[in-house]
Amino acid sequence: MTNKLITLDTVYNSNIGSMEKIINCTLPVRYPHKFFQEVTSGSKDGNVYFSKLAYFNDVAVGTVKAKLIHNQKGGVLPQGVYIEVIAVLENYRQKGIGRELLAYIERECKSHFQHEILVHISVDNNNALQWYEKNGFQNDGIILKNYYQYSNAQISSDAYILKKYIP
Numbered sequence: 001m002t003n004k005l006i007t008l009d010t011v012y013n014s015n016i017g018s019m020e021k022i023i024n025c026t027l028p029v030r031y032p033h034k035f036f037q038e039v040t041s042g043s044k045d046g047n048v049y050f051s052k053l054a055y056f057n058d059v060a061v062g063t064v065k066a067k068l069i070h071n072q073k074g075g076v077l078p079q080g081v082y083i084e085v086i087a088v089l090e091n092y093r094q095k096g097i098g099r100e101l102l103a104y105i106e107r108e109c110k111s112h113f114q115h116e117i118l119v120h121i122s123v124d125n126n127n128a129l130q131w132y133e134k135n136g137f138q139n140d141g142i143i144l145k146n147y148y149q150y151s152n153a154q155i156s157s158d159a160y161i162l163k164k165y166i167p
């Protein structure tokens with residue numbers, strides 16, 4: 001059932017600052033402003049991005065950014081939709097907000113005729129690993145060594161890749 005307190009909105013130039021704050025205060029990686037601007041200007045560089053801001057009672061508390069991975073010969077990632085970041089502010093977790101953001105990505109995956117959603121997760125981000133698995137992602141257990149190039153690492157630089165099949 002849809003929770004009416006939770007709404008998803010498009011990311012515009014006017015609210016992109018909320019997206020940036022949520023990500024940069026939730027994840028251990030500092031993303032540059034350019035990373036966020038891609039969601040409004042992505043079509044200019046030929047990439048297709050999917051992003052939303054999640055509001056709880058009209059307060060921006062969560063966000064997602066994902067990218068369509070085209071079928072490229074020799075590409076690092078298989079074809080599908082790749083979640084770059086997803087985050088919900090700590091005080092607003094366990095209310096179904098992350099699930100709403102993920103459901104949006106699943107709808108975009110289907111409407112672009114893709115069948116897989118992919119995400120990299122640090123091997124010690126147990127919260128996210130458990131959350132993704134609870135929400136239908138499979139982890140084949142293969143560790144990608146030094147996937148993250150952090151300058152001030154708070155978490156391991158090694159990652160798993162998790163995948164969810166979308167029929």
Ligand SMILES: CC(C)(COP(=O)(O)OP(=O)(O)OC[C@H]1O[C@@H](n2cnc3c(N)ncnc32)[C@H](O)[C@@H]1OP(=O)(O)O)[C@@H](O)C(=O)NCCC(=O)NCCS
Nearest residue numbers: 085086087088093094095096097098099127128130131134
């Ligand atoms: C991962 C994250 C986005 C989940 O957001 P959330 O809004 O708390 O998740 P939801 O409330 O929508 O959870 C959906 C379901 O997963 C369950 N769940 C929530 N957190 C969970 C956890 N840590 N482990 C297992 N299940 C979990 C919920 O109980 C709910 O289950 P239900 O469908 O049976 O009711 C949030 O914890 C977060 O922002 N983490 C920090 C950022 C991060 O690590 N992001 C991933 C890397 S980009």
